[in-house]
Amino acid sequence: MHPASNLWSLVLLILMGSELTQVLPTNPEESWQVYSSAQDNKGRCICTVVAPQQTMCSRDARTKQLRQLLEKVQNMTQSIQVLDQRTQRDLQYVEKMEIQLRGLEIKFRQVEENHKQNIAKQYKAFKAKMEELRPLIPVLEEYKADAKLVMQFKEEVQNLTSVLNELQEEMGAYDYEELQSRVSDLEWRLRACMQKLACGKLTGISDPVTIKTSGSRFGSWMTDPLAPEEDTRVWYMDGYHNNRFVREYKSMLDFMTSDNFTSHRLPHPWSGTGQVVYNGSIYFNKFQSHIIIKFDFKTSSISKSRPLDHAGYNNMYHYAWGGHSDIDLMVDEGGLWAVYATNHNAGNIVVSKLNPNTLQVIKSWSTNHPKRSAGEAFMICGTLYVTNGYTGGTKIYYAFHTNSSTYEYIDIPFQTTYSHISMLDYNPKDRALYSWNNGHQVLYNVTLFHVIRSDE
Ligand SMILES: *[C@@H]1O[C@H](CO)[C@@H](O)[C@H](O)[C@H]1NC(C)=O
Ligand SMILES: *[C@@H]1O[C@H](CO)[C@@H](O)[C@H](O)[C@H]1NC(C)=O
Ligand SMILES: *[C@@H]1O[C@H](CO)[C@@H](O)[C@H](O)[C@H]1NC(C)=O
Ligand SMILES: *[C@@H]1O[C@H](CO)[C@@H](O)[C@H](O)[C@H]1NC(C)=O
Ligand SMILES: *[C@@H]1O[C@H](CO)[C@@H](O)[C@H](O)[C@H]1NC(C)=O
Ligand SMILES: *[C@@H]1O[C@H](CO)[C@@H](O)[C@H](O)[C@H]1NC(C)=O
Numbered sequence: 001m002h003p004a005s006n007l008w009s010l011v012l013l014i015l016m017g018s019e020l021t022q023v024l025p026t027n028p029e030e031s032w033q034v035y036s037s038a039q040d041n042k043g044r045c046i047c048t049v050v051a052p053q054q055t056m057c058s059r060d061a062r063t064k065q066l067r068q069l070l071e072k073v074q075n076m077t078q079s080i081q082v083l084d085q086r087t088q089r090d091l092q093y094v095e096k097m098e099i100q101l102r103g104l105e106i107k108f109r110q111v112e113e114n115h116k117q118n119i120a121k122q123y124k125a126f127k128a129k130m131e132e133l134r135p136l137i138p139v140l141e142e143y144k145a146d147a148k149l150v151m152q153f154k155e156e157v158q159n160l161t162s163v164l165n166e167l168q169e170e171m172g173a174y175d176y177e178e179l180q181s182r183v184s185d186l187e188w189r190l191r192a193c194m195q196k197l198a199c200g201k202l203t204g205i206s207d208p209v210t211i212k213t214s215g216s217r218f219g220s221w222m223t224d225p226l227a228p229e230e231d232t233r234v235w236y237m238d239g240y241h242n243n244r245f246v247r248e249y250k251s252m253l254d255f256m257t258s259d260n261f262t263s264h265r266l267p268h269p270w271s272g273t274g275q276v277v278y279n280g281s282i283y284f285n286k287f288q289s290h291i292i293i294k295f296d297f298k299t300s301s302i303s304k305s306r307p308l309d310h311a312g313y314n315n316m317y318h319y320a321w322g323g324h325s326d327i328d329l330m331v332d333e334g335g336l337w338a339v340y341a342t343n344h345n346a347g348n349i350v351v352s353k354l355n356p357n358t359l360q361v362i363k364s365w366s367t368n369h370p371k372r373s374a375g376e377a378f379m380i381c382g383t384l385y386v387t388n389g390y391t392g393g394t395k396i397y398y399a400f401h402t403n404s405s406t407y408e409y410i411d412i413p414f415q416t417t418y419s420h421i422s423m424l425d426y427n428p429k430d431r432a433l434y435s436w437n438n439g440h441q442v443l444y445n446v447t448l449f450h451v452i453r454s455d456e
Contacts (some may be wrong), residue, residue: 199381200448274328317341341371
């Protein structure tokens with residue numbers, strides 16, 4: 001199977017003219033059109049751009065829009081480079097692992113040859129380990145093909161850029177406005193496509209990096225995954241109750257090197273450590289209630305507040321460490337989620353996708369994992385990952401896939417240098433886990449294997 005038929009090939013098309021009017025709903029003669037589906041029927045991510053019919057592109061109008069579109073696409077190219085770097089980073093990991101695997105295989109063969117001299121039990125354990133690792137080899141091969149696709153995608157966008165350049169030259173320069181929304185639509189859809197491109201299954205967690213040592217034993221800290229690239233403001237909440245002051249640090253560097261921050265006073269104290277900052281607002285669970293509040297930092301006001309129906313609260317269904325951690329809010333590539341438990345689901349974890357504006361539940365999934373025996377939980381690419389505890393020897397051991405409503409037991413160890421973990425959340429922008437680890441603010445990188453589907 002050729003790698004280009006894999007899930008992650010992303011197709012960008014520029015269609016000139018109006019032959020496609022029957023297929024495409026609006027008038028391509030009038031303006032730029034952007035069509036996109038997250039996935040076509042072959043599982044590929046598709047973005048289609050239809051340019052206005054050339055005769056209709058009167059000299060007056062569209063050049064400025066075009067220039068802006070061009071700039072957006074150039075900006076996209078930068079984003080792709082970031083994605084590419086990340087892929088390269090994962091690739092290095094994969095290559096290292098591959099060498100290890102192959103080394104192990106050779107060693108294994110040697111051991112097999114001399115196995116009479118070895119203790120039978122040791123030999124068996126070794127063999128079992130090898131059997132466990134062997135299926136990874138084809139995955140590694142596919143992963144490398146995947147990285148190649150990112151390169152192809154990059155090239156396609158570069159081609160798109162040069163086409164746009166040519167168009168711009170043909171048209172001369174004037175006015176814009178009207179295509180503004182289509183341009184940002186294009187940008188948004190391209191980003192959505194790219195995030196899917198970057199999605200995958202968690203296979204590893206790096207060693208932790210301690211960013212700062214501050215605050216009490218319990219708390220949470222984060223950056224906004226929707227903030228622009230240059231905005232690295234850090235949000236910091238010490239304690240799990242009786243506090244309503246959120247600290248804002250100007251940048252990650254400021255957070256690491258100084259104690260210079262601005263304080264935001266929330267209208268109500270929070271409960272637990274499940275807060276999340278998303279698109280300029282903090283979402284938190286109001287203390288001693290199952291109410292979720294969206295508080296806009298810019299206007300310093302509540303923009304929405306709504307009870308999370310049936311959710312246990314007030315230490316009814318906390319995580320294993322307690323601390324009123326009944327309702328955990330989080331964000332992944334797909335948006336805003338709430339993780340909690342209900343009587344109806346017998347105290348097992350319920351995952352709900354929330355509308356970030358109305359706070360209404362869009363869809364819920366009932367898992368079979370008791371909330372109170374979960375250490376912590378976070379979402380990556382629509383999959384919920386649960387740890388087995390919150391102190392030493394912690395690992396991710398349970399995964400629930402919302403795409404298929406299925407679960408599996410997994411075994412992904414990670415280091416908890418300072419023992420007690422009271423917060424662990426994924427940030428899809430950095431592809432990192434943010435953790436509050438006994439008064440230490442800690443980061444982990446994650447390795448995601450892309451899900452590769454081929455249409456044989
Ligand atoms: C492209 O990125 C630059 C720098 O990040 C920014 O100033 C500019 O506004 C962006 N252009 C568009 C059209 O988004
Ligand atoms: C980009 O354009 C070049 C030259 O026109 C072409 O050789 C190449 O195949 C194109 N790449 C893609 C991915 O379309
Ligand atoms: C759901 O997602 C998981 C993890 O990303 C993946 O392993 C699985 O194949 C997906 N299932 C479906 C039906 O797409
Ligand atoms: C602290 O931040 C304020 C506002 O951002 C700034 O004016 C001040 O110089 C900073 N102080 C230090 C010591 O960095
Ligand atoms: C983020 O907020 C801005 C307004 O502040 C809004 O226009 C935009 O749609 C929001 N983005 C998402 C993904 O919710
Ligand atoms: C994550 O990876 C990036 C890029 O390789 C690196 O700069 C950063 O320090 C890493 N962070 C952690 C927590 O390991």
